[in-house]
Amino acid sequence: MGFDRNHLIESLRNRIQNEGTVAYYLLLDNLFRVSSGHLGAEFQETVESGFNRIRLNEPTVPAVGHCLSGYADYQAMGLRGLERKWALGLQSRAHPREIMTEVLKALQELNVCWKKIGHYNMKCRWLANIPGLNEGMVNNSVLNNHYFGDESTIIENDGITKALNVVKFEVQLYKTRGEKYLLDLQRVQGPQFLFLDLCAAFLVQLRVL
């Protein structure tokens, strides 16, 4: 980073605050991200609102940003470290049945089909119809597999072979701490980016974005 190593070590030893030592502590703090335990729970606290009852995890503590001067305690910095956390699924405080109904309605609007496979557990299926790739693909199974892997569903229809992308995933509602529920989505089958793109569309449909 352009700091003189010896000078930096000297400054750290003497607890001098300068750009080098501040940068050092920022980087060090980045290593010790809080990801679990009661501190993690604080960071994962969701903000309740009258409109969206299904929320994404939003940090309640503001990020430190690029403030390089005026910090006193490195420990305090540790608690307010960079907030690049990743959270599993979606959380909500609504009643489980309400959550499932909203979720399934959103999926239906996206042409996703599902079946119940367990308690608050659905297996979902989505056909991604890629325009322009269905025509002219007769008997081109090698090309189909190159683009779509082994997940393409070949449907015979009047002798014309159509290749469609199938994304299958599971939806499971869990109970998490503090009367909150967590909706977990897990890909079962299908191209990775199609699954992620579908999830993004799902979040928009649910109006959590």
Next chain:
Amino acid sequence: MNNQCGEDHDEATVIGFEVPRSPESSYNNPYPGSEDDARDPPVVPPHLHHSLLSYPSSLNASGSIPLPENVILNHLYIENSEAPRSVVALGFTHRFRSKHVTVVLYKPVPRRGSTST
């Protein structure tokens, strides 16, 4: 016929023993009924929170990250971000043969105007 090229290896397959796909009609879109209210949803397994995505980035460029726990594979994680956000980041880790690949998609958030889609 199973074409080995580009196989996803999501499920281990042995020729002749592949699980047949369930019929499309089995996806009948049932909505939860009153009998589903009887019990609470199961408690979230704590291991599911251990995504590789939350692993702290290393100072040195050659830093390696640990193997992901099998339980987190293919589960969707969403990056925390202050509302209102303009970009959403979605990611998950999956296995390809003997390697693990973490995929992240950054997508702009559509702005809500007066017209709704």
